[in-house]
Amino acid sequence: MATDRPAVELRAVSKSFGTRKVLDDVSLTIEAGRSICILGRSGTGKSVSLKTIIGLIRPDTGGVLIEGEDITGLSSRELSRVRKRIGFLFQYAALFDSISVGENVAFPLRRHSDLANDEIRSRASHLLTQVGLGREYDKMPSDLSGGMKKRAGLARALALQPPILLADEPSAGLDPVTAGEIDALLVTLKQQSSTTLIVVTHNIPSARTIADELVFLHEGRIIAQGAPAALDRSDIPLVRQFMTSEGAG
């Protein structure tokens, strides 16, 4: 395994939907074990960036490399192999409605591991405990609040202990205490498991806690990138506006 390669690399990625250019020549390198937060206004291409990294959206031009491997031309079978190494928390949690919360978390383990049933249940249950949902294993997703669904989605994204975790607004819609717990969990993942984190957030205090580096997207381009302390001194008005805000959760 090429651990000396960057975990994720976007090389001059552009993507349009119809006439709208959503990503415009975006290049970004994330070294293994580093954490970045992607910030920017609504509709500016943050979620599209994450979906491009995981191969759900293919760029029109440019390349996406995961641990040194260009995934842009891979078959769906090959993509599935790469995706096992990437945990993905969707912006809207995207749980399977017809199976219990615990089985949602167990799903990747049932599909991609040969662990025994007891072991799978015990791991899924432990993951749920980590996100504060230890007692919800047998509930159905429809019985959870929005914030609980999000946390269950995070537990599922972590099931295969991925070296790379993409999280699209993991703390949006959570109360400040729970949001703080999610931040702490992400920091623990980074520190104890050296997980590479790519997190989209509108929450600046959260970004300061999680990220080695912040990346500002605006109209499909990276307009600023650097450590939080450096971006506090940015002379770009939009960046300063973000950095001085308390964030909208």
Ligand SMILES: Nc1ncnc2c1ncn2[C@@H]1O[C@H](COP(=O)(O)OP(=O)(O)OP(=O)(O)O)[C@@H](O)[C@H]1O
């Ligand atoms: N599959 C798609 N087909 C067509 N247009 C899309 C698709 N996905 C995203 N878009 C468009 O791309 C633009 C960027 O969307 P994206 O979801 O990346 O925004 P975002 O930065 O994540 O915003 P938010 O903060 O509201 O989540 C939007 O104009 C959106 O309508």
Ligand SMILES: [Mg+2]
């Ligand atoms: Mg989004």
